[in-house]
Amino acid sequence: MNNIVNSLKNKMNQKNRKKSRIYRVRKKQAGLPPGSLVHTGTKKIEKVLIDITEYNEEKFAEKTIESVEELFQQKDSNLTTWINICGLHDISLLEKIGDHFNIHPLVLEDILNTEQRPKLDDYESQLYCVLKSIEFDEAAGEITSEQVSLILDKNLLITFQERIPDCFEPVRDRLRKGKGRIRKCSADYLSYALMDLVVDNYFSVLENIGDSIQYLEDELVTNPKTENLNTIYKLRRELLFLRKSVLPLREVLNTMLRDEFDLITSDTNIFIRDVYDHVVQVMDTVETYREMISGMLDTYLSSVSNRMNEVMKVLTIIATIFIPLTFIAGVYGMNFDNFPELHWYWFYPWGFWSTIIVLGFVMFLFFKRKKWL
16 A cells, blocks of 8 residues: 555656646745855756866867866966856855856856746846756657856856756867867857857757657547547647747847847857847747647547547447337237237248348448448
């Protein structure tokens, strides 16, 4: 009995975790002043990893440091510096980073709160941007996400992530090879490249969802099952989560394009406009898939109703054929003596059964001609 209760509790906890991705609200301990650093997410790696990448058109260097103090050494002002931090559970380390780079306490608070919606905050000397990195877990058949925070300063970009591996490896390869304009531009172009990479991953997630929708659509037409209904609701929930993660990003990019920021050059704005177009395309695809999923629910109900109607039609035809046959059998089943044909020797095999068979066959042909069968 205890095993059954524990199993039910585990199922309920799994359902609650899935719902909480959409309905979860910002968690903050009551009574704490603004800027208090409390990690509200989940510890996803054991040790915080810090990578430093420095580059310009001629030079490139990257390394992983063991202690945060290595960050505070004097840097070459002619180089663009990218500091990538994976892991948000070490609050003291983040405090040291915030003190050294003059990061506002409210920014640090938002970094530690991993349930932020995508947004852009201007702190005069720095720009703080939050977005969601999304991937499709094929084994679990659901979307996974992590919060990515970017702090843009002059010739400096600091990124905060929750786990490793990250999705930024293609950008690192471009920096190593020195191809394109990325090594020629400043940190604002690097921030664009990272945002563009995150948005491009959205298309990969949408492609997997689109394949699932197409497969489900074929299943609903040929053989609708109860499992299909569960899949419909699961895809509906995943699309709602994806919409919640992507929709605010459109306003973030629109703010970058509409407002004038000293840290973002006009040359980079052209590329940000391209990312904005990609986000609009992602949102259009998400809305299309949501409408398709809603239509699939109607298709499932219609398919189940049609199958029920087919079954009822067959049963009705069978009952209709047997109604006159039952009437004949009932008449000759009465306990009266004045049935002269009952005393005929060949009446039962040739009279009764011939009438039953011919009548049933004639009704069958009639239904067939009316295309009721």
